[in-house]
Amino acid sequence: QVQLVESGGGWVQAGGSLRLSCADSGRTFNSYVMAWFRQAPGKDREFVAAISRSGGPTDYAYSVKGRFTISRDSAKNTVYLQMNSLKPEDTAVYYCAARMGAVLRSSDRYESWGQGTQVTVSS
Numbered sequence: 268q269v270q271l272v273e274s275g276g277g278w279v280q281a282g283g284s285l286r287l288s289c290a291d292s293g294r295t296f297n298s299y300v301m302a303w304f305r306q307a308p309g310k311d312r313e314f315v316a317a318i319s320r321s322g323g324p325t326d327y328a329y330s331v332k333g334r335f336t337i338s339r340d341s342a343k344n345t346v347y348l349q350m351n352s353l354k355p356e357d358t359a360v361y362y363c364a365a366r367m368g369a370v371l372r373s374s375d376r377y378e379s380w381g382q383g384t385q386v387t388v389s390s
Contacts, residue, residue: 269293269365269379276361276384279353283388287348289363289381296344300366303337303348304374305359305386314372315361316348326370331357353388360385 275287287303302317316337317326325337336349346363361384364377371377 269295269299271363271365271379271381273361273363273381273384276386278387278389281354281388281390283353284349284351285353285386287350287361287363287384287386289346289348291344291346291365293344297341298367299379300368300370301337301339301346302364302366302370302377303346303361304364304377305357305361306383307356307359310359312362312374314374317370317372318346319370324370326372328372350386353386355388355390358386358388 270292271289273289279285303315304312305315306312314328315331318337318339322339334352339346363381365379366377
């Protein structure tokens with residue numbers, strides 16, 4: 268079973284960068300598609316990015332494409348989200364999630380979730 272712990276959130280000015288990490292303390296990291304979602308106050312949780320088990324195919328929400336990069340390091344059982352050119356509208360709690368099977372954008376198809384990390388972007 269996968270157990271996920273996010274880190275790397277914080278406060279940054281618009282235009283800045285942050286890198287989020289999500290570590291899996293289990294032993295089956297390579298069996299899972301990994302994804303990042305976010306939830307802003309008063310809004311539904313939304314898909315941000317996902318990466319296949321092999322680290323090859325990726326998928327991004329239109330709002331972050333070209334600014335965010337998802338990657339994974341199997342040796343460290345960790346998935347990353349590099350966020351550049353941050354905007355105030357990126358402010359949210361960011362969650363990593365895992366699922367077996369294909370890369371999908373629907374949050375209810377992900378079985379395991381981290382506790383979330385806050386990202387705040389000021390204008």
